[in-house]
Amino acid sequence: MRVEEKELFKEYFKNLSDRERVIFEGGISLGTIFHQFVGTPVSKNSKYSLERAIEEAIKNQPCVYDVKVKINYDGEEYIELRGDMLDVELMIKVNNVLGIFRLEYIEELNYPLMYVKEIKEVRE
Amino acid sequence: MRVEEKELFKEYFKNLSDRERVIFEGGISLGTIFHQFVGTPVSKNSKYSLERAIEEAIKNQPCVYDVKVKINYDGEEYIELRGDMLDVELMIKVNNVLGIFRLEYIEELNYPLMYVKEIKEVRE
Amino acid sequence: MRVEEKELFKEYFKNLSDRERVIFEGGISLGTIFHQFVGTPVSKNSKYSLERAIEEAIKNQPCVYDVKVKINYDGEEYIELRGDMLDVELMIKVNNVLGIFRLEYIEELNYPLMYVKEIKEVRE
């Protein structure tokens, strides 16, 4: 049983609608990706395994439905993973509500932005 | 100017109400606290400086109004910071909406839970 | 060309013997493994990908010859990666000197210990 299926766990989220819960869990998982993995040594040869490991790690978290991670780096030398190299699409699902979230570097802001791309009702 | 005050930044959040935006930023900042700092060497002598540094770091993030961090550890030996030692109260404010968030260890779940304690309208 | 093969890089290590250099780089890489990845969400299903990603990441670092990472966790629920779950064997090689390093939890010390298992001369 996943932790979010436990009755006691659900008690703590009665003050949120399904849509709000999706938004909350999306924020947590984007913050996790950034702050757990920024700093990791990465090269064009090792980035594939890191992308997959980030995805598998995040799928453990509550309400994560799917996640795709791409690391934008093709240089010859290894460097530390920076936030501006991360391109993430994250899906969070609570009952019939599916949220699609993004982490991507926005050049005009010089900022790796986390935002909500879309939230929609889906059939189970 | 804080990044969240820039017009382009705001463009990305037009699909969220103020309340939803509060919830999103609260999730991000709780995920940040946990995943940036878990693992840090900590002792009862050093925890005070770490608590303050976490608070000051998080206040940089978008829409953070206030944050209090308490590390529950009083042993003699130094250890790595674990999630179950973190007790956080975080306030996020967007226009007139203030959200109060918690990260605390819930013994019955054996889980360091992030949740929304309260969201309310405030006067500016 | 790896960074450690650059002449300027080598200049900084002229005050160390090959054996000492092996010991220094071994310490760095063990510290990296622990403090980069502790806190990562992990379950028995996701740990394999994390073990491989840690290995691939560390192989980028100077003088790393090989590394094997094992995460000791088989519970049903996902948890944060802790130092006491890490079992690492790391090989560092500088010219003809090979060092074998360990990170493992020592129960009598209640401590995830990093130490030098063996250093030996090898033929190229």
Place this chain on the structure above:
Amino acid sequence: MRVEEKELFKEYFKNLSDRERVIFEGGISLGTIFHQFVGTPVSKNSKYSLERAIEEAIKNQPCVYDVKVKINYDGEEYIELRGDMLDVELMIKVNNVLGIFRLEYIEELNYPLMYVKEIKEVRE
């Protein structure tokens, strides 16, 4: 009692001279500083508290005698801590041997380099 003063702990380091032990612990602590804290939100207002917290955290680790951390950043906007912003001087002491270690960004290498500045005999 610090962990490094325990007899069982010392057993694991009998294969190293004091000088080698200094080098090993120096490597670990530099790797720790980099990989624990890179990614932390930082601004010119918050960097002082982060510098102090890093110092206090690292002083917990075995054989750390002293450490000074400087974060090179004076921009107006908050950013993630990067390795190239870190300027560290670390002292490790084992019996009569004192090692001075550095982490600093070397522009010609485009690399935040960890190296041994000096190792010397000191009177107790």
